[in-house]
Amino acid sequence: MSIAAKFEIEYLQYLDAEGKQVRDDLPEFAKDLGHMVELYKLMLSTRVFDAKSVALQRTGKLGTYASCLGHEAAHVGIGSAMKPEDVLAPSYREYGAQLYRGVQPREVYMYWGGDERGNDYQKEPARHDFAWSVPIATQCLHAAGSALAFKIRGEKRVAVCTIGDGGSSKGDFYGAINIAGAQNLPLVAVIVNNQWAISVPRKIQSGAPTLAQKGIAAGLHCIQVDGNDIIAVRKAMEDALERARNGQGGSVIEAVTYRLGDHTTADDARRYRGEQEVKDAWAKEPMKRLRAWLVAKGVWDDKKEEAWKAECDEWMDNEVNAYLETKTQPVTAMFDYTFAEVPADLAKQRDLVLSYENKGH
Amino acid sequence: MAQITLIEAVTQALAYEMKHDESVVVLGEDVGVNGGVFRATQGLQEKFGELRVLDTPLDETTIAGVTVGMAVQGMKPVAEAQFEGFIYPMMEQIACHAARMRNRTRGRLTVPAVWRAPWGGGIRAPEHHSEANEHLFTNIPGLRVVLPSSPARAYGLLLAAIRDPDPVIFLEPKRIYRQYKEEVPDDGEALPLDVCFVLRDGTDVTLVTWGAQVKECLEAADELARQGVSAEVIDVATLTPLDFDTIAESVQKTGRCVIVHEAPKTAGFGAEIAARVAEECLYELLAPVERVTGPDTHIPLFRLEMKYLPSVERIVEAAQRTLAAS
Ligand SMILES: Cc1ncc(C[n+]2csc(CCOP(=O)(O)OP(=O)(O)O)c2C)c(N)n1
Numbered sequence: 001m002s003i004a005a006k007f008e009i010e011y012l013q014y015l016d017a018e019g020k021q022v023r024d025d026l027p028e029f030a031k032d033l034g035h036m037v038e039l040y041k042l043m044l045s046t047r048v049f050d051a052k053s054v055a056l057q058r059t060g061k062l063g064t065y066a067s068c069l070g071h072e073a074a075h076v077g078i079g080s081a082m083k084p085e086d087v088l089a090p091s092y093r094e095y096g097a098q099l100y101r102g103v104q105p106r107e108v109y110m111y112w113g114g115d116e117r118g119n120d121y122q123k124e125p126a127r128h129d130f131a132w133s134v135p136i137a138t139q140c141l142h143a144a145g146s147a148l149a150f151k152i153r154g155e156k157r158v159a160v161c162t163i164g165d166g167g168s169s170k171g172d173f174y175g176a177i178n179i180a181g182a183q184n185l186p187l188v189a190v191i192v193n194n195q196w197a198i199s200v201p202r203k204i205q206s207g208a209p210t211l212a213q214k215g216i217a218a219g220l221h222c223i224q225v226d227g228n229d230i231i232a233v234r235k236a237m238e239d240a241l242e243r244a245r246n247g248q249g250g251s252v253i254e255a256v257t258y259r260l261g262d263h264t265t266a267d268d269a270r271r272y273r274g275e276q277e278v279k280d281a282w283a284k285e286p287m288k289r290l291r292a293w294l295v296a297k298g299v300w301d302d303k304k305e306e307a308w309k310a311e312c313d314e315w316m317d318n319e320v321n322a323y324l325e326t327k328t329q330p331v332t333a334m335f336d337y338t339f340a341e342v343p344a345d346l347a348k349q350r351d352l353v354l355s356y357e358n359k360g361h
Numbered sequence: 362m363a364q365i366t367l368i369e370a371v372t373q374a375l376a377y378e379m380k381h382d383e384s385v386v387v388l389g390e391d392v393g394v395n396g397g398v399f400r401a402t403q404g405l406q407e408k409f410g411e412l413r414v415l416d417t418p419l420d421e422t423t424i425a426g427v428t429v430g431m432a433v434q435g436m437k438p439v440a441e442a443q444f445e446g447f448i449y450p451m452m453e454q455i456a457c458h459a460a461r462m463r464n465r466t467r468g469r470l471t472v473p474a475v476w477r478a479p480w481g482g483g484i485r486a487p488e489h490h491s492e493a494n495e496h497l498f499t500n501i502p503g504l505r506v507v508l509p510s511s512p513a514r515a516y517g518l519l520l521a522a523i524r525d526p527d528p529v530i531f532l533e534p535k536r537i538y539r540q541y542k543e544e545v546p547d548d549g550e551a552l553p554l555d556v557c558f559v560l561r562d563g564t565d566v567t568l569v570t571w572g573a574q575v576k577e578c579l580e581a582a583d584e585l586a587r588q589g590v591s592a593e594v595i596d597v598a599t600l601t602p603l604d605f606d607t608i609a610e611s612v613q614k615t616g617r618c619v620i621v622h623e624a625p626k627t628a629g630f631g632a633e634i635a636a637r638v639a640e641e642c643l644y645e646l647l648a649p650v651e652r653v654t655g656p657d658t659h660i661p662l663f664r665l666e667m668k669y670l671p672s673v674e675r676i677v678e679a680a681q682r683t684l685a686a687s
């Protein structure tokens with residue numbers, strides 16, 4: 001028998017669920033404990049931010065919100081590995097990556113609170129990242145197109161897209177990784193496999209044993225990592241980014257994690273999944289293991305945890321206040337960004353809407 | 362100066378803009394070595410290389426989505442849908458992202474891209490190669506929908522479309538790709554995207570149309586002239602945002618309006634023009650508005666397709682009805 005081609009998918013993990021280090025070859029960044037503490041702090045602030053968002057929604061101060069509870073390692077791992085000049089095309093839940101790149105909590109609140117200005121990220125490098133993309137998987141092609149632009153212009157930049165396990169079924173995802181392989185584009189596609197697409201479990205999305213292997217058909221580098229282990233996510237990202245930056249091809253990374261919360265605040269996950277499954281998932285969540293590891297290294301303790309939490313609370317309270325104090329845009333804002341300049345025909349409609357406004361209609 | 366066809370004018374505009382603006386790239390299926398199935402991109406890959414004239418994988422969703430991504434990065438991609446009938450998988454990217462990126466991000470990110478597609482019937486093509494579906498795009502805010510109807514307008518409007526800071530759907534009437542030649546100086550002069558073109562002045566009836574039907578309307582105007590009727594012919598050219606003022610001025614002068622398009626009648630773009638005439642010109646109207654359009658059926662395969670498309674006779678008849686009414 002002759003074999004035309006053969007493949008395998010590596011699985012990467014450094015910290016197990018208890019925070020025990022399962023391999024000795026720690027990557028460089030993880031040897032810097034000060035940096036690991038920074039990553040832990042951002043994961044914790046992401047969690048505090050997320051809880052605050054859900055609370056805002058429950059008290060009627062936010063519209064529907066998609067929680068990132070349980071995704072902190074995956075998201076911070078992605079965001080922290082990227083360089084400022086790289087571009088992120090997220091879906092709608094990757095706050096950990098976005099906060100790292102300068103998106104402000106108040107901007108997240110504004111977006112989910114019904115104000116487009118939340119997408120007008122003020123700080124670099126987030127300012128040149130894509131905004132949240134609600135139509136599933138479409139953002140993968142924006143990353144591929146960005147990567148194509150970088151290649152044409154000879155820029156050493158990488159485009160990163162994130163996508164869910166559900167989203168990896170959609171043609172846009174396949175289209176993006178396919179053109180990335182065919183054109184050797186600097187693209188890193190991260191499948192954040194949180195086991196659920198609203199109520200539909202992972203096994204209904206695909207018969208493939210890993211989602212990472214989808215990249216093999218496209219000719220990309222593929223790896224599956226423990227998405228609750230930030231060292232694994234960050235390491236896989238660093239390798240993928242470096243290869244892409246050096247013209248050595250794009251990657252698909254599958255980060256295996258779990259959506260601990262409801263799909264969004266409009267969802268009730270108890271309708272479709274059992275308590276035991278969620279309990280088991282909590283035992284593997286990402287904060288606990290990293291905390292245990294840092295505590296064992298002697299660089300973190302309860303006092304530091306409480307102090308940082310208090311700082312996060314204060315930060316989020318400030319952000320919430322800034323959000324709540326934001327005045328609603330003038331009614332004409334809906335016209336002002338439809339085109340670079342308001343066309344004459346549209347200006348007439350704007351005047352009409354403004355006249356309603358002046359009459360209080 | 363050389364005389365060129367409409368399709369050659371498309372090529373000439375692409376070449377001009379690619380030469381003068383490095384950020385312009387062309388992408389699609391068979392656009393490279395083959396120069397496009399209609400030869401719109403003939404010779405461009407030789408001139409500008411494989412990266413700026415990019416043969417993509419065969420996936421319309423991919424073409425549309427990477428076009429959005431490149432445009433957000435500051436390039437000016439001109440994507441080709443090989444035929445209008447294959448543009449449907451592109452619509453999610455066009456409607457959900459291209460058309461609303463500026464609005465979504467309050468102007469932070471924009472999509473200065475063009476989607477070109479050979480449009481309309483009349484070339485004895487197979488199924489799905491003859492669609493006229495401009496009305497599916499005219500109802501999407503944030504898009505410009507443009508249809509040239511002559512070599513000179515194809516050149517000038519395509520240049521304007523590429524330079525425009527917002528997404529443009531550029532639909533090329535393939536029936537008249539090679540119908541006639543005219544002189545089109547390669548001077549880089551764009552035409553405005555915010556006006557209708559009055560192609561012939563008249564006083565008795567206004568014929569409003571776009572794309573390939575401009576030809577039938579001009580011939581109908583000739584025939585009407587022989588009957589002593591003076592018809593004004595307007596090529597709408599840019600459907601949205603619409604320059605209705607030019608149409609209103611004409612209809613207020615003639616008192617009669619015949620709208621001609623090959624897309625199906627119901628909710629075709631002619632319905633929008635008729636509604637505006639009712640809103641703004643009702644008291645000047647001397648006769649009910651007439652529409653000469655494709656029926657609300659699929660365009661038949663080619664043995665019947667010319668019976669589907671508006672003909673000179675049907676247009677003349679409709680104009681005569683408006684004259685008989687008063
Ligand atoms: C094209 C499209 N279809 C359907 C939806 C509705 N929808 C929103 S999120 C979602 C599930 C996505 O699951 P997954 O890709 O796993 O991402 P996750 O929400 O788990 O992060 C669906 C079906 C949508 N937003 N876009």
Ligand SMILES: [Mg+2]
Nearest residue numbers: 164165196197
């Ligand atoms: Mg999921």
